[in-house]
Amino acid sequence: MNTLHRTALLAATGTALVLSLTACQGDGGADSAPTSGSSVTVQSPSGKATDGSGTAGSGNSAGSGGSSAKAGANGSSGAAGSSGSGGSTGTSGSSGSSGSSSEQASASTPVCAAKDVHVTAATQDGPPYTHIVLTAKNTSRHSCRLTGFPHIQFLESHKQDVPAVAKSKPEAPVVLAAGDPAYALVKLSDGGREEDNEPVTAFSVMLAGDPTVIAVTAPGSEGIAVDPAKALTGYWTPELRNGADDF
Numbered sequence: 001m002n003t004l005h006r007t008a009l010l011a012a013t014g015t016a017l018v019l020s021l022t023a024c025q026g027d028g029g030a031d032s033a034p035t036s037g038s039s040v041t042v043q044s045p046s047g048k049a050t051d052g053s054g055t056a057g058s059g060n061s062a063g064s065g066g067s068s069a070k071a072g073a074n075g076s077s078g079a080a081g082s083s084g085s086g087g088s089t090g091t092s093g094s095s096g097s098s099g100s101s102s103e104q105a106s107a108s109t110p111v112c113a114a115k116d117v118h119v120t121a122a123t124q125d126g127p128p129y130t131h132i133v134l135t136a137k138n139t140s141r142h143s144c145r146l147t148g149f150p151h152i153q154f155l156e157s158h159k160q161d162v163p164a165v166a167k168s169k170p171e172a173p174v175v176l177a178a179g180d181p182a183y184a185l186v187k188l189s190d191g192g193r194e195e196d197n198e199p200v201t202a203f204s205v206m207l208a209g210d211p212t213v214i215a216v217t218a219p220g221s222e223g224i225a226v227d228p229a230k231a232l233t234g235y236w237t238p239e240l241r242n243g244a245d246d247f
Contacts, residue, residue, distance in 0.1 A: 109175050112136070112144035114212035117176075119150075119205055121186075123219045128191035132219060134184045134205065136236065138176040146174045146182045148208030149235040154200050158228045162186070165247045168234035185234040187247060189227035197225035 117136040124131040134150055149169075152162040174182050189195050201223035205214045218224045232247055 107173075109143050109145045109173075111209050112138065112146045112176065112207060113210050114207055114214050116140040116144050117146070117207070119214050119216050121216050121219050123224070124185070128189075129220070129224060130187060130189055130191040132186050132188060132224060133240065134186060134216070135181050136176075136184075136207075137181045138178055141178050143175055143177050146176055146207070146236045149233055150184050150186075151206040151208070152186065152203060152231075152233055154203045154226045154231065155198060155228060162231045162233045165232050165234050168237065168241075168247070170235060170237045174236050174238055180238075182236045182238055183240050184236050185240060185247075187230065187232040188224055189230045195227045196229065197227050200224050200226045 116138060118139045119134060119136050121132050121134055123129045124133050136146060136150075138144060149164040153159060154162070168185070176182055189197055199222070201218050203216055203218060205216050206212065207214070234247070
């Protein structure tokens with residue numbers, strides 16, 4: 001009887017122990033094995049999001065992707081900026097260098113002397129002839145710079161140079177290559193019959209910076225009629241310009 005009771009008691013105790021162990025194992029499995037589609041994130045002491053194994057989880061992956069995208073954007077932006085900067089610098093530098101070289105070349109070109117040019121005169125328009133055009137052609141074998149205006153004296157009785165018209169002054173220096181001409185418009189009178197005109201068959205011209213007197217033959221078989229009080233001259237220019245040379 002005692003043997004049977006002990007056997008029954010041991011059997012009941014064993015069954016209870018088995019049930020208890022089974023329940024414990026079931027609870028532990030539910031905690032350690034998340035269902036598919038769920039996400040477990042653990043904050044590590046370093047502040048980085050890690051999964052249960054301690055390695056960087058999906059949070060770091062997203063951050064890494066963001067960094068890559070940012071790096072790509074910065075790369076594109078940098079390339080564009082570099083290209084723009086290069087284009088701008090190239091254009092500005094080229095333009096500035098060209099303008100500076102041109103000015104330096106003009107400044108280094110020697111001034112035309114009387115021996116470098118041949119000066120002639122021709123009437124402009126029809127009668128009454130109120131204007132003539134002076135042409136100074138570079139007859140030398142080198143370039144020269146023609147400065148200022150022609151210093152003209154028409155009559156022996158009037159030693160003053162003919163006044164120059166300021167508005168006819170060119171903006172850029174007049175540099176003549178070998179064989180190139182320059183022009184200056186000269187006013188003789190207003191064309192009126194009651195003016196104090198005097199006949200002129202030849203007159204003198206001097207270039208700025210050179211005291212050499214150049215004798216110029218007046219155009220026409222009878223020469224030209226000049227009113228010393230009305231006479232004016234323009235500056236030397238590469239070509240006659242409408243407006244600036246009208247006086």
